[in-house]
Amino acid sequence: MRDMKAFFLHLAVLAALLAALPLLSAYHVTNVAKIMVLAVYAMGYNIAFGYTGLLSLGHALFFAAGLYAAGMGISQFGLGSAGALVAGPVAGGLIAAAVGLLALRTAGVAFMIVTLMFAQAGYLTVLYFVRYTRGDEGIVLDRAARMLGGVDLSGDTPRYLLAFALFAVALLVNLALVRSPFGRVMIAMRENEARSRMLGYNPYTVKLTALVVSGVYAGAAGAAYAVLFGYVGASLASVQYSILPLLYVLLGGAGTVLGPLLGALLMFYLIDYASSATSAYQFIVGAVLVVLVLFAPKGILGTLRERGLRWLP
Amino acid sequence: MSNKMTMPTRRSVLSGMAAGGALLATGLTPRFVQAQSSAPIKLGFQLHRTGIGAAYGRWYERTATAALKVLNDQGGIGGRPVEIVFEDDGTDPARGAEVFGKLATQANCDLVYGALFSHVVVGTAPRAAELKVPYLVCSEGHHVASGMLNRWTLQPGITDVKSQVQSMAPWVTQNLGKKVTMVFPDYAFGHDHRDFFTAAVQAQGGEVIRQIAIPPTETSFTRYFPQIPADTEVLYHVMVGPAVLTFVKELGEFYGTGDRPQIFGFIDSLEAVNIASPGLEFLEGTHFWEGHNRNKQADASEAETFYRTAVGVDDTGASVSDANEVSTYAHMFSAWETLFTIKDAMEAAGYQGPADRQKFVEALEAMTSFAEGNDHPQGDLSFNGKTHQAFGHQNISKVEGGKLIRVHRTSLEDGYYPDEVDYTTQSF
Amino acid sequence: MSLGSIFLLALLEGLVSASVLALTASGLSLVFGIMRVVNVAHGEFFMLGAVIAWFVSHWVGGPPAVAFVLALGVAPLVVGGIAALADTLVLKRLNYEPEATIVATIGLLYILQQGALSLFGPNALPVPAPFDLRLQLIGFGYSGYKLAVIAAAVVILLSLWLILTHTRIGLVMRATQIDRNTARAFGINVDRVYAMVFAMGAGLAAIAAVLIVPIQQAHYLMGADPLLLSFSVVIIGGLGSLRGTVVAALLIGMVDQVIPIFLPVVLPDYGAYFTPTLAKILATLVVALVLVFRPQGLFGKRHA
Structure with a gap:
């Protein structure tokens, strides 16, 4: 019963996103498309952080892996959009595996710093290979290369639909994952590692698997970003892009499936609105964050779940 | 807003x-x-x-x-x-x-x-x-x-930037020296300077003897200066961002009052910075590229005066309401x-x-x-x-008495290079 | 320049940045060690210290030394006050929940950054050094003020160590760190201790900024670097160990300064590839690997 309720809630959210397409103005269509891509990234982050308890500050590396695998694949190796969209998650997963093999020797704040440093090294690497990446300035992907099955992905509607498709798959996989036995082990790892170890689970393997899944999500989002928005630059690999998904997840509610979308949506429009309404927009954004966290310390959905909506996954 | x-x-x-x-x-x-x-x-x-x-x-x-x-x-x-x-x-x-x-x-x-x-x-x-x-x-x-x-x-x-840099090279090699060391930020903008200026200097019979790329995350620079070869005749610098003033000050500290090469910089290194700031005295006698002369020149046109008045900039390039607030005039x-x-x-x-x-x-x-x-x-x-x-047109100015005085103005032709694209053949 | 001079220069520069880093990070270490709070706004406290130093030097006439000494007193007080306020109004109400405090301090970061931008503008703000002394070392000139920064940092860190180990306040702080419930049972006002620790942490960052600002102007975006570096230093040093923080600051300061300058000079033939950026990548990875193979940090206890 609970399961059905949750399942229908998520279907309803997906339906609402699809139904919104004809209702939104061109500006908001592009925004929501971008928000869905960023939400996929944040969902990946949530799998590592919200469910498994891995506080990473290095996810920009996985996002950038997908972004550059797609971007360089298209611009340097003549990959098509479809190939780029496959290369992204693969790259994200591989890099996450490599980082995880080393960084998961640590835990807690040490893990946070190790991932931060790996990501910083990655960011500098993008700058180092400026000849190919154009560093901070970045590269533009040719419009002709941004086609998928004869559809021009730079058009508002196709872009929205592809972002939606990616988001829908990511959401449903996320939902299935956290309800699977493995999902329960992930949560057990977050709640009490010592006890799960006694029950026969290997924390290292469980965490590594979660991190790789997380990296696949981030890489897929990065590749989608490149293909849908046509720009690949170093600022998307900077530490800011490690903090963003953390913020989205914490705002929406860590360990909730819909939290990342809610957080991304909220943050995006908060900045968008505040920067039009005042010349000191960071004041508003900062104040709203502080007030929100005072009233909903576990994030919006996390707090709702505590106060009654116990069935929320 | x-x-x-x-x-x-x-x-x-x-x-x-x-x-x-x-x-x-x-x-x-x-x-x-x-x-x-x-x-x-x-x-x-x-x-x-x-x-x-x-x-x-x-x-x-x-x-x-x-x-x-x-x-x-x-x-x-x-x-x-x-x-x-x-x-x-x-x-x-x-x-x-x-x-x-x-x-x-x-x-x-x-x-x-x-x-x-x-x-x-x-x-x-x-x-x-x-x-x-x-x-x-x-x-x-x-x-x-x-x-x-x-x-x-x-x-x-x-x-x-390609045109700017290329039109600077002849004057620099003819008047300041032929052995150039370049200091630039290690990202795309800096690399444009490196590549285009190096090529332009070579075309003039000069040589860039060392290229010092500074990581963009850097906030202090002193330790890079020892890499400047002793036989450098011209030091070419271009930096951007909030750390530019630190960069120029540390350069001054490094050379002090001793021997130094000729210094040629892009004013980007000093945009929005008062050239009379403490620690910048050593810039006296050095040269700068300026897209537009910050200090009003003796031969300034009427249009120049009109523009300054309209924007609210005084003859030194600072805001008329606050002399400490220097514009990004270039x-x-x-x-x-x-x-x-x-x-x-x-x-x-x-x-x-x-x-x-x-x-x-x-x-x-x-x-x-x-x-x-x-x-x-x-x-x-x-x-x-x-x-x-x-x-x-581009301008080369020399710092004299704390003012940037134009010593050379390039012709339009100095900045031309072969077309690299024809956008008019592309569809809309 | 001879290799020796280059090495000396890199060493001095490394020491300067290590001293300032040690001060900033010791502030974060207090907060992190005692309160277990991940304070994302720590870099903004640093920035505020620098901006206040500019404000003081700008509005107080007279010789730069007077304004500088004044700033050294005013900046940590003001910044500490803001921090104590933030602690009482926000962090305490969140019960120092790690996740909520991250969001709250990110909010604080936005507010402080905007405050500095709106009040003081986007330009780099120069502050004159309290004295002007240029030392001629072998083959290069060096600012005497930079040497004074190193000395000042040593004095402040020693005082901090004395306070922590030899005063009642220090004792109370350590007791709270070890077990806040027991401390409360012994009549310690934990709320007040936390507010004080948070203020002290911010004040240390502000002092570090006042010291550095004659070398590196005040700017509203200057907080990001010190924040990331301080976090690394605190974790690598080992949580709650002041000694570890100082050693790690020296290590990171040196690695960060010496490698990018020294290797390209030693290997000039590979100059085109061995750029400072590559050196920075390697330096970052080296530090990360230290932590991978010693997760508790250099001076931390296992399972601390």
């Missing part, structure tokens, strides 16, 4: 009602053409109000606002008043693209202009092409002329001149509304030169419609 800067003329006040109606009706029916033609023309301005470009942004905003007042006092564009909608892009490429969409589709701007930082320009240009809205950048990057952008992106108000003229070029191109295109955006681009592409005058106080420019790039 969507800072709507409208300078209402009598005419626009009278036609206020009609204008409001026309805005709603834009593109709906040709019967409104008559009314539409008196509605304000709306220009979006992508402003670096926050982020690392903020020091430039505030001056770009002032310059554009001043230019707008002059333009509206003259009767606007094609008799219609003009508005500028400013929107902060945080000096961030991702936000830049979003802001572009907001200006073009939410605020219904006819076109968007104003971006300076290269990564914002490159990040935004694809969106301009998607929306088919003209995007006029004031960036001095080589991105437009290199062919990496698109038909909708143009740079008619400032010379690109670059910000582009926010002024681009506005008047927009006017010329719109009038040439017979621009009526968003449906004429393509005609606007074609009219601009057909232009070949902009004459010196109040519209172009920095000097005359030529414009290459194929590469979408303007070419202006």
Whole structure:
């Protein structure tokens, strides 16, 4: 019963996103498309952080892996959009595996710093290979290369639909994952590692698997970003892009499936609105964050779940 | 803040009602053409109000606002008043693209202009092409002329870095020395300097003996200076961002009063910085590239005086209200001149509304030169419609008595190079 | 320049940045060690200190030394006050939940950054050094003030150590760190201790900034670097160990300064590839690997 309720809630959210397409103005269509891509990234982050308890500050590396695998694949190796969209998650997963093999020797704040440093090294690497990446300035992907099955992905509607498709798959996989036995082990790892170890689970393997899944999500989002928005630059690999998904997840509610979308949506429009309404927009954004966290310390959905909506996954 | 800067003329006040109606009706029916033609023309301005470009942004905003007042006092564009909608892009490429969409589709701007930082320009240009809205950048990057952008992106108000650098090389090698060491930031903008200047120096029979690339995350620089070879005749420096003052001060500390090579810098290293700041005394006698002379020169034109007064900048390049607030004088003229070029191109295109955006681009592409005058106080420019790039005069100044005094002004031809793209063959 | 001079220069520069880093990070270490709070706004406290130093030097006439000494007193007080306020109004109400405090301090970061931008503008703000002394070392000139920064940092860190180990306040702080419930049972006002620790942490960052600002102007975006570096230093040093923090600051300061300058000079033939940026990548990875193979940090206890 609970399961059905949750399942229908998520279907309803997906339906609402699809139904919104004809209702939104061109500006908001592009925004929501971008928000869905960023939400996929944040969902990946949530799998590592919200469910498994891995506080990473290095996810920009996985996002950038997908972004550059797609971007360089298209611009340097003549990959098509479809190939780029496959290369992204693969790259994200591989890099996450490599980082995880080393960084998961640590835990807690040490893990946070190790991932931060790996990501910083990655960011500098993008700058180092400026000849190919154009560093901070970045590269533009040719419009002709941004086609998928004869559809021009730079058009508002196709872009929205592809972002939606990616988001829908990511959401449903996320939902299935956290309800699977493995999902329960992930949560057990977050709640009490010592006890799960006694029950026969290997924390290292469980965490590594979660991190790789997380990296696949981030890489897929990065590749989608490149293909849908046509720009690949170093600022998307900077530490800011490690903090963003953390913020989205914490705002929406860590360990909730819909939290990342809610957080991304909220943050995006908060900045968008505040920067039009005042010349000191960071004041508003900062104040709203502080007030929100005072009233909903576990994030919006996390707090709702505590106060009654116990069935929320 | 969507800072709507409208300078209402009598005419626009009278036609206020009609204008409001026309805005709603834009593109709906040709019967409104008559009314539409008196509605304000709306220009979006992508402003670096926050982020690392903020020091430039505030001056770009002032310059554009001043230019707008002059333009509206003259009767606007094609008799219609003009508005500028400013929107902060945080000096961030991702936000830049979003802001572009907001200006073009939410605020219904006819076109968007104003971006300076290269990564914002490159990040935004694809969106301009998607929306088919003209995007006029004031960036001095080589991105437009290199062919990496698109038909909708143009740079008619400032010379690109390749041209600037190339036109500097002959004077530097003939007057300062032939063995050059370059210090530049290790990212795309710095690499453009490195590659184009190195090639230009070689063409002059000189040699770049060492290239010192400084990581962009750096905040102190002293430890890089020992890499400058002792036989360096000219030290060429260009830095951008908040750390520039540290860079120049540390350079002064390093050389002290002892022997030093000739120093040639791009004024980017000192934009928005008072050259009389403590620790900068050693700059006396060194040379700078300036896009536009910060200190008013003895032979300044009337247009120059007019421009300074309108923007509110004194003879030393500082704000008239606060002598400590130094402008980004060498670059910000582009926010002024681009506005008047927009006017010329719109009038040439017979621009009526968003449906004429393509005609606007074609009219601009057909232009070949902009004459010196109040519209172009920095000097005359030529414009290459194929590469979408303007070419202006560059200045070399020497610091004398704490002032930047021009010692050389390049010709337009000094900055020409073979076309790398022909945008006019690309589809819209 | 001879190799020796280059090495000396790199060493001095490394020491300067290590001293300032040690001060900033010791502030974070207090907060992190005692309160277990991940304070994302720590870099902004640093920035505020620098901006206040500019404000003081700008509005107080007279010789730069007077304004500088004044700033050294005013900046930590003001910044500490703001921090104590933030602690009482926000962090305490969140019960120092790690996740909620991250969001709250990110909010604080936005507010403080905007405050500095709105009040003081986007330009780099120069502050004159309290004295002007240029030392001629072998083959290069060096600022005497930079040497004074090193000395000042040593004095402040020693005082901090004395306070922590030899005063009642220090004892109370350590007791709270070990077990806040027991401390409360012994009549310690934990709320007040936390507010004080948070203020002290911020004040240390502000002092570090005042010291550095004559070398590196005040700017509203200057907080990001010190924040990331301080976090690394605190974790690598080992949580709650002041000694570890100082050693790690020296290590990171040196690695960060010496490698990018020294290797390209030693290997000039590979100059085109061995750029400072590559050196920075390697230096970052080296530090990360230290932590991978010693997760508790250099001076931390296992399972601390």
